[in-house]
Amino acid sequence: MKIKICGVRGSLTTTDPATVLYGGNTSCIGVWENGWQLVLDGGSGIQKLKLDEKLAAKRIDILLTHLHLDHIQGLGFFKPLFDPEMEVHIWGPVSSSESLHARLRRYLSPPLFPVHIRDLPCQLELHEIEKSSFDIGPFSIMSDYVIHPGPTVGYRLSCNKGVVCYIPDHEPALGERGIINDSKWISGFDLAKGADLLIHDSQYTAKEYQLKKGWGHSSIDDAGFFASIADVKHVLYSHHDPYRTDKQVDEMFAEFTGRTEYPFKQEMAKEGMEIEL
Amino acid sequence: MAAYEIEIILNRQLADCLSIPVFITDTVGNLIFYNEPAEEILGKRFEETGEMPVEQWSTEFKPVDEYGVVLPPAELPLVKTLTNSKAYHKSFWIESLKGDNQQISVTSYPIIGRTGKMIGAVAIFWKLTDE
Incomplete structure (x- = not known):
């Protein structure tokens, strides 16, 4: 299984030269295995994804964690959507009020976007998921709601x-006592348990998080603690704050790893990274 | 054991912040969490008891009406919520673990997630005797 990190920036794209090392594109990951290709989230990083010419079928699956703009803004520029021969499956969380189609249509329609979702030339199929298990080619996939404003899922x-776990927007520490040290009471635990690779939200420092509780994101401290309870092997801290420069990302990571000791491999997610499992 | 649904987790986190007693149950009535103010009613700390099967915790209270007649379980708000997936409210008396009678008011509501499925229930208790 090959994983390519195409977008790691949280909330807003950045073009500042001081952010080019980690990258300014918003959330998007490519995953390949045995002639099948998955896309995790459709942030602006999706423009860096090349369609594998050796695909087993003319099919690509896009798994959306949620529909905040930084996770879907690249969708309208994803070339397979405009190829009539391509079968494109978009998976996204169920909402209690509107269908996935209706919610995507808000973005993929004027005035926000010139092309209506109904006019996309590809063979588009939408799938609403919740706490779900499903298979796509060689992948067995589990989704479940995680704590973040609005319907949001993580994937395993x-x-x-x-096993790869992807939870780019997640606030498991929301509450009076932070993360409860009991796996039954931790949002996202079942998704991450024992994963070979966890890609997780770490938008804030611990100090910043105190002022941003309820915004739906994690401090790097909480992300590390979550990873340790879930007993993962490798963590990529992601969803970097758009105002954080490369130098500050390095400082944040050095400060964190300087005062914590975890047995797993940990890195700050960087655009262009490739990992092979 | 699998983790609870996030709606249950968020209800616990909320209950942790409240000064009123809150019980959280699963869909069959097993008590999966009660907060510190509720510990006063139960006379036991959650850290000590952990989760309690419905058979255990429901027998530790004796709910009675104003004439001292024991209320059947089907008339209790939480039981009605678990049965009908609706919110209920009722005032009655309970014989606490200390043996004294307290008049309480109970509001219960179902926890129904985004998919429309009921995944648990919450009961909020107010003591009326001291008011």
Whole structure:
């Protein structure tokens, strides 16, 4: 299983030269296995994704964690959507009020976007998911709601090469006592448990988080604690704050790792990274 | 054991911040969390008891009406919520673990997630005797 990190910036794209090392594109990950290609979130990083010419079928699956703009803004520029021969499946969380189609249509229609979702030339199929299990080619996928404003899921992708967990927007510490040290009471735990790779929200420092509780994101401290309870092997801290420069990302990571000791491999997610499981 | 649904987790986190007693149950009535103010009613700390099966915690209270007649379970708000997936409210008396009678008011509501499925229930208690 090959994983390519195409967008790691949270909330808003950045073009500041001081952010080019980690990258300014918003959330998007490509995953390949055995001739199948998945896309995790459709942020602006999706423009960096190339369609695999050796796909087993003319099909691509886009798994959306939620529909905040930084996770869908690249969708309208994803070339397979404009290819009549391509079968495009978009998976996204159920909402109690509107269908996935209706919510995507808000973005994929004027005045926000010139093309209506109904006019996209590809063979588009939408799938509403919740706490769900489903298979796509060689991947067994589990989704579940996680704590973040609005309907939001995380994903656990398993194949015979390993397990990847993707929870880019997540606030498991929301509450009086932060993360409750009991796996039954931790949002996202079942998704992350024992994963070979966890890609997780770490938008804030611990100090910043105190002023941003309820905004739906994690401090790097909470992300590390979550990863340790879930007993993962490798963590990529992601969803970098749009105002954080590369130098500040490095400082944040150095400060965090300087005072914590975790047994797993940990890195700040960086645009262009490729990981093979 | 699998983690609880986030709606249950968020209800617990909310209950943790409140000064009124709150019980959270699963769909069959097992008590999966009660907050510190509720510990006073139960006479036990959650850290000590952990989760309690419905058979255990429901027998530790004796709910009675104003004439001292024991109320059947089907008339209790939480039981009605678990049965009908609706919110209920009722005032009655309970014989506490200390043996004294307290008049309480109970509001219960179902926890129904985005998919429309009931995943638990919450009961909020107010003591009326001291008012």
